Amino acid sequence: MHVIMTIQVLARMLSEAQAALPRECCGILLGTGNRFTEARPAANVHPEPETHFEIDPQALIDAHRAARAGGPQVVGYYHSHPTGAAEPSATDRAMASGDGRVWAIVGTDKVSFWQDTPDGFRALSYLVEES
Numbered sequence: 001m002h003v004i005m006t007i008q009v010l011a012r013m014l015s016e017a018q019a020a021l022p023r024e025c026c027g028i029l030l031g032t033g034n035r036f037t038e039a040r041p042a043a044n045v046h047p048e049p050e051t052h053f054e055i056d057p058q059a060l061i062d063a064h065r066a067a068r069a070g071g072p073q074v075v076g077y078y079h080s081h082p083t084g085a086a087e088p089s090a091t092d093r094a095m096a097s098g099d100g101r102v103w104a105i106v107g108t109d110k111v112s113f114w115q116d117t118p119d120g121f122r123a124l125s126y127l128v129e130e131s
């Protein structure tokens, strides 16, 4: 499986990660199926934001409510690793719910994509489409 997004979605995650330093940024991926149409930043409300993230619960509630009202679906989440690799950390694995959504992880030099399956994170490839 692969995911598809515009260069704007990819660039948004990279710029958010840069702006949040030295903290982790986080946000919600909106779209349909495996296509992301928006990376929407959210506040990182975790008390240790340099090494953890917790997406502002209100932002999630709002996104799910908008999805039920016919808006884009909540297809995944993104967060950054300010000093680490673009792959799930032990903390990420502990937090994963196995709900099938996609996690985008912004490392120091790239973004990687993972599906949160009941059997753990599965690496996904990605395509950037013309906008």
Ligand SMILES: [Zn+2]
Residues within 6 Å of the ligand: 079, 080, 081, 088, 089, 092, 105
């Ligand atoms: Zn992480």
